[in-house]
Amino acid sequence: MTKKELDRxxxxxxxxxxxxxxTVFSPGDKPEKMFVIYEGFIKIFMLISDGREQILxxxxxxxxxxxxxxxxxEDYIYHGLATSDVKIIELDKYxxxxxxxNKIFLRRxxxxxxxxxxxxxxxxxxxxxxxxxxxxxxxxxxxxxIYGKIKANGTILLDTNITRQELASYAGxxxxxxxxxxxxxEDMGIIDLEDKGKILIKNMKELRKxxx
Numbered sequence: 106m107t108k109k110e111l112d113r114x115x116x117x118x119x120x121x122x123x124x125x126x127x128t129v130f131s132p133g134d135k136p137e138k139m140f141v142i143y144e145g146f147i148k149i150f151m152l153i154s155d156g157r158e159q160i161l162x163x164x165x166x167x168x169x170x171x172x173x174x175x176x177x178x179e180d181y182i183y184h185g186l187a188t189s190d191v192k193i194i195e196l197d198k199y200x201x202x203x204x205x206x207n208k209i210f211l212r213r214x215x216x217x218x219x220x221x222x223x224x225x226x227x228x229x230x231x232x233x234x235x236x237x238x239x240x241x242x243x244x245x246x247x248x249x250x251i252y253g254k255i256k257a258n259g260t261i262l263l264d265t266n267i268t269r270q271e272l273a274s275y276a277g278x279x280x281x282x283x284x285x286x287x288x289x290x291e292d293m294g295i296i297d298l299e300d301k302g303k304i305l306i307k308n309m310k311e312l313r314k315x316x317x
Contacts (some may be wrong), residue, residue, distance in 0.1 A: 118200055120192050123147075125266075129185035129193065136174035138195045142166055145191025146251075146266060150274070151185050160275040162224055163188065163251050165265070172214050175201050175282065189266040232277040241286040242315035244276040245296070245306060263304040 120143055125131055129147055130139060138149075142164055149162040149170065161183060164170060175198060196204065206209040224247075231243050245263065254258060254262045265272075273283035287304070290296045295312050297305040306312060 117193055121195050121254060123187040123191050123193065125187055125189050125191075127187050129187060129191075130171075130181050131184055132180075132182050134181040135188075136178055138197060139169060139171035139175055139198065139201050139215065140185070141169040142196040143192040143194050145187065145189040147191060147193075148188050148267070148271065149185055151183050158274045159277070161228060163275070165251055168217065172201070173218070176205075188266070188271070225297050228275075231239050231275075237278050237282050237286055238289075238315050240276045240278055241283065241290070242312050244272065245304065245308075245312060247317065249306075261306040261309065262299075263306065265304065267302065269302075 123145075130138075146163060146165045147170075148160050149164065150158050150160045159228050161304045168261075170185060171181070181288050195244060205214075227243070227247050231240050231247075232239050234243070248263050248265065249261055252263045254264055256262055267275075269283055269287075270280045273280045274276055276283060278286075287296070287298060290312070293311070295306070295308045297307060
């Protein structure tokens with residue numbers, strides 16, 4: 106959703122605030138709400154058989170989750186957790202029933218469905234790759250669409266708010282491997298590891314070579 110659409114929607118419904126690390130929804134929750142992110146980020150993840158966390162999506166401002174659950178009346182099957190302080194517009198079934206008849210909202214729902222499929226394809230692509238360098242490079246490039254800020258000199262700052270462990274989970278590798286590969290890319294002059302988890306991509310051309 107655009108900022109204008111979010112602002113208009115926020116005037117009529119409740120905005121709930123979650124602190125970083127708080128649970129937004131859990132597996133088994135009933136489809137009684139749709140969550141529209143007004144500010145901040147949440148991660149959607151599942152626990153795999155060995156107990157490790159596998160991040161599926163990271164959603165930011167204007168994105169939403171739960172619409173398909175409401176349409177199909179299906180319980181939530183994944184975890185949703187705030188990775189930053191976040192403000193979320195919570196729509197109940199009545200609000201959703203009104204919105205679903207709005208052509209603009211319906212187009213947004215279809216558009217996000219398409220984007221979610223593309224994100225799933227990228228996740229599968231990362232997970233099936235054996236080479237850890239390729240996994241990390243693909244992840245950094247994918248994160249540009251979520252956290253990327255292009256600077257005047259052409260470099261790209263990933264102003265992330267997730268931990269090295271969460272980066273590793275998203276890439277499908279261990280935390281130790283993620284830290285080692287990031288340090289390697291920094292030694293190669295391709296990225297800089299900055300304070301508070303920020304990553305500066307200095308040479309996109311060289312980073313892309315790791316994905317080939």
